[in-house]
Amino acid sequence: MRRVRELLKLRLEAGLAVSEAARRTGMARSTLREMLQRFEASGLPWPLPLELTDKELETRLYGDSGLRTGARRRPEPDWAALNRELKRKHVTLQILWDEYIEAHPDGYRYSRFCELYRSWEARLPVTMRQTHLGGDKLFVDYAGDTVPVIIDRRSGKTQKAHIFVAVMGGSSLSFAYATWGEKLPDWIDGHVQAFEYFGGVPRLLVPDNPKVAIIKACFYEPQANRTYSDLAAHYDTALLPARPRRPRDKAKVEACVRIVERWLLGRLRHRRFYNLAEINAAIAELLVTLNDHRVLRYVSRTRRQLFEELDAPRLKPLPTTPYQLAEWRVRRVGLDYHVEVEKHFYSVPYRHARETVEARMTSRSVEIFLRGERIAVHLRGSGDGKHTTLNEHMPSSHRRYADWTIEKILSHAQSHGPSVALLCQLVLEHRPHPEQGFRSCMGIVRLAKTVGPARLEAACERALLVGARSYGQVKSILDNRLDGQPVRRRKDEAETPVAHGNIRGSKYYH
Secondary structure: OOHHHHHHHHHHHHHOOHHHHHHHHHHHHHHHHHHHHHHHOOOOOOOOOOOHHHHHHHHHHHHHOOOOOOOOOOOOOOOOHHHHHHOOOOOOHHHHHHHHHHHHOOOHHHHHHHHHHHHHOOOOOOOOOOOOOOOOOOEEEEEEEEEEEEEEEEEEEEEEOOOOOOOOEEOOOOEEEEEEEEHHHHHHHHHHHHHHHOOOOOEEEOOOOOOOOOOEOOOOOEEEEEHHHHHHHHHHOOOOOOOOHHHHHHHHHHHHHHHHHHHHHHEEEEEOOOHHHHHHHHHHHHHHHHHHHHHHOOOOOEHHHHHHHHHHOOEEEOOOOOOOOOOEEEEOOOOOOEEEOOEEEEOOOHHOOOOOOEEOOOOOOEEEEEOOOEEEEOOOOOOOOEEEOOHHOOOOOHHHHOOOOHHHHHHHHHOOOOHHHHHHHHHHOOOHHHHHHHHHHHHHHHOHHHHHHHHHHHHHHHHHHHHHHHHOHHHHHOOOOOOOOOOOOHHHHHHOOOOOOOOOOOOOOO
């Protein structure tokens, strides 16, 4: 309005022609004439009243009471609705303007449309600019889009492969890796492959709040699951999940996801894949171009160059062995001091029967923990419903019984005498199953503790002669002290003739 006052002064007070006033002020003559027309239509006096403000002058000249010559109102878009649409996948201002101009052919041109939107957007709450230190954070997530994989060439049946994405905070060096799903084994495998790709470990891992990794998504104290925490401990890093419903906390990986979907998946859309190895090989080739050859506009360097300068010197070294996936199960020890894990039973020390324990499973082993202390470790079974039992886990009474085998019984019996060993062998042979004779043999051998080996040997010798084949019969011989008495053999009885009137000899039948 200061310029309007100056123009009015030149024209009305100094009396300059319109062309001369326009020349001096650098304004178009048509614009000056329009302004003079608006002044005459407004009914304002000259000179202008001192109490008239610039805002009031503008309202009198260009408001509802002003002249509308040449003025044209254009349809105004719903900027809030456009802002919501821009948050959808793959939607741009160009697409929204095309839709707007199709509905309103007399609407704003594209440049003015973008300018008005940016002005409206500037009134939104400000966003804090995040600065990421080199080697400090690694952002991880899964891309929303998938890649179809042909798993049956005859029928053409496909299965979707999911893309795990990781990006370094300092350099934006990006990594992508295809997995069959987004379950815990896939999530852990993606992290292990990412660490190998970057050649080191950052100080912090920043995931979203996926159920596969975060048990409790809390604004203040999120809780990660046991396996994910073990991964972080193995690589000497820490977990810093993004706040729930705060995608800006991980804006770096969200941008990386868009790059992966447009740069990688867009270029792979016409290719056919038959396994994950083929997809990962194709992704690795494109990552070389993305990270090593594409120059970032604002820094004039590639992502790889920034990584070598910012992130690589500050990364922690990789451990000597990569993390092996371990899953945890909460179990209750049975009365038989065994724990069921994946349809197999593993023993723990008998004193922990009926306790609640945690089982840590890897591909080769099963570890049992009680209140953070490992109480048992076993090679992993095949899930056949059988039992794996260690002798040191058994009570002494069970251990003695469990240690007995046919060979051990016969060897122990032989140490007490040949008759003891022979009797035990006959006991085992005369049972439908040898194990049914274990207790009888154990009882016979243990009789030596009370009567001594010599009496046991004599009792077993008598038992062999009279055809006794049980623990009770041997014990009866000892209790009745028959082990020291001679046994009349049948052949001796046959040599001594028996004289009796009712007995006929061989001559009778001649």
